[in-house]
Amino acid sequence: MKLLTFLGTGNYAQTTYTWEDQELTTKYVAAAINEFFDIDTVQAFLTTEARDTHWMMFSKAVENAEEVFIPSGRSEEELWQIFEAVVNAVEPGETIVLDVTHSFRSIPLFVFLAGTYLQKSRNVKIGGVYYGAYERDRPRSPIFDLTPTLKFIDWLTATDKFLDTGSAKDLGQLLTNIQRDFYKQGRQKREPVSPRQLSNFGKRIQAISESIELVRPLKLMEETALLDKISYEDLQEDVGAFAQPFSLLLDKIQADYHQFALPNPREASSQETLRKQVDLLGWYIDKSLSAQAILMGRELTVSVLCVALKFNYLGKDERQDVERGLNSLVVWREDTQKPRPLALEGLVTMIPDLDLDWLSKFWSRLREVRNDLAHTEMRSDSLSAAKMSDFVKKDLLKDIKTLMTVLPQ
Template identity: 30%
Template sequence: MKALCFLGTGKYQAVTYTWVDTDGNAKSYSTELFPEAVYHIFEPSMVYVFVTKEAKERYLPKLQERLKDKLYPVDIPDGKSEGQLWEIFEKCADIVKDGDEIILDITHAFRSLPLIVFTVAMYLRQTKNVTVKHIVYGAFEARDENNCAPIFDLTAMVDLLDWINGVNAFVNYAAAEIFAEKLVHTQKKLRMGGGTISSELPTHLQEIGKKLRTLSLNLHMNRPIEVMKDANDLLSMLGRAQAELQTWAKPFAAIAKTLSKEISELAYAEAEKLTKQNLEKQLAIIAYCIRKNLIIQALTLARELAINCLFFSCGMKDRWLKQREREEIEKLINSYAQEQREESQKDGRIEPSCPDELKASLGRIWKDISTVRNDIAHCGMRESPIRADTAVEKAKGIYDELRRLLDHISE
């Protein structure tokens, strides 16, 4: 385990720094230089201390005398420009190797260095599989009448950044893995703490996490029926867990209301029953996928929604999930797109009663979907592939066409 510490140029005074761990055990050490307390309290294998030229001249000799070969000084600039800040960032990152455990100490860090420390912590966790054991701050200003100062554990701030990443992933890409992991881990950690189970500890966080993961997976795997069910279940779970979220998962609770509003657009309890509301929910899922930049999913769902609209309009609501019938309806719509059908094609096939206006609308939409979807499905392997940004715009146009189609379909 490595400790990354800083030395400034302040007038440091001796104080007894005290650390209390999660089990209530306390450790103390008296010194005016906090990196020394870090070494004796947390027992890292090496203390890396980052020093400017002035700090090096003022305090480093004293610290070297006390920690000897356990101290490794790292020269850094004053941090007075963006370039110097990047240099400090790179020196912090270079010290740490893959799989290291680290303690970050910001007690004597000056100006913007604490922000750099937090940034380094997130960067190392993502790129080098580093475990941030603690981010500590020796609160000299909070010392008591006995000249004892607490050591604050700020590691929860890194945890908060994880939640922020979770918000970003879900809000922008419908990716719920970070949320799911945080919620499941939070409940397990709390309920296993001390080997006892308390009725006051959370009981709903884990189920919300798992349901979020399932909803996200079904969105990415084009399972609209399951998405409607998952969203409906999740709304109920979020309603039951409001108090728990406020107590045990505040970062998630802060966006729970927004999340509920968003997924309510997708929720439908009778997802396997073909109704006008079901069609509307399918269209809402397409809009949701477009907003999250899941264009392949949106186009694939648009194709199936076109088929479902014909099932619904022609009174075949009880047959919409039968594979053979779907194949026949697909061929039928394809013929609308081709604007011609030979008499031999009709023999033995489903031939629902369908208004000519609906046939024409479905034919136009089917053409548009097929053009973009086939280009994407074949990975643009053709002489004149559709540009990716053009495909996005075409997906939005197809959504608008489906919206107009549904507006003219009545229950």
């Protein structure tokens, strides 16, 4: 395990640093951390001025220390040089401890952020973040464990993912972990309150996110309806006591997901179920989830026509009949002098107001985009991503809403 510490030019006074039942009298908190924890090497980051002031004494107090030169951080260029020095001092997969007690200006904060970046990008494990709370008028100075602040980075990342994509999988995992770790550590035996709903809610929003990601609209409706069975009052209490960063998102997640809630969607009114799916299609488009939107739009088209024909829209044979009718329509519109295909007759008879010319063009384009997506560009004349995205953003939802008008009111 490697300790990263930073030295400034200040006049560090001798004090007794304490950690739990351990203590060490020294000028340098890094010497105490090095003593208290299982540290193999110490990387001491220091400017030329800090080296002249402290290195000789520091290297005697911390014999396993190595010096790493950094600039003063007075400009953006120098801050990036500090970042590079930190990155080069750490190997992928290594465990590091950060001492953010000393250094110049904002360097400790910048290095803390660099450490968390390494945690994500190079699989570096941060074993701890510590600060020596020196006070001039006290003989003992406690070392504070700032490691829990790392969780803010996880909350930030998970929140950003939810706001961008609508996926709360990472947020759900954080909530589940909080409750699991609480009971695993036996804290319920010594603390007055315990989390009761975090894990349940976390698993629920993870399941919802998976249904969104894999385009499971009916399962999504079932899962979001189950959110109502979780006591909102109990959940708010748990979040306030154990997951405060989540409190800012709780209402937004509830509102975003609740719009899709429908108990027993397979037994509900087909029109109601399809309207929920249209809402989901719009949500996919708003979140720039074009692949899901294309798949959803294609199946919605078949479902709407099934319902208009009074077919079982979940029946395999019924769906295939509608698909054959649509494909026959595209072929027939290329030469309307030919007799109308038998597969098309049901559509014309049951939905007399249907604009066949519009439907042919829409289905032809939607089919082309969906097939190109499914074949992952393994075609000689594949569409560009920009063309597919343009169709989704400009036309898909508008055309699906137009098609929905064929349903009985």
